[in-house]
Amino acid sequence: MGVSSLLCDSVVNVFMLDPRLLDILCCPACRGDLEARASDLKCKACGLVYPIEDGIPVLLVDRAVKEG
């Protein structure tokens, strides 16, 4: 617990309160648009799926899973 935890909480809150943040988030692999889903974000362009952990999108190619 500490500053980093507080920062994470605020990131969660901002993300939850303002879905328009999706407009400024993009796929780190191809810069494509991301589609918010129940528990992850899917790139509309290349199909990579990024997890959302504790409400925070993990936009790391290493963590992404290719989906259909």
Ligand SMILES: [Zn+2]
């Ligand atoms: Zn992509």
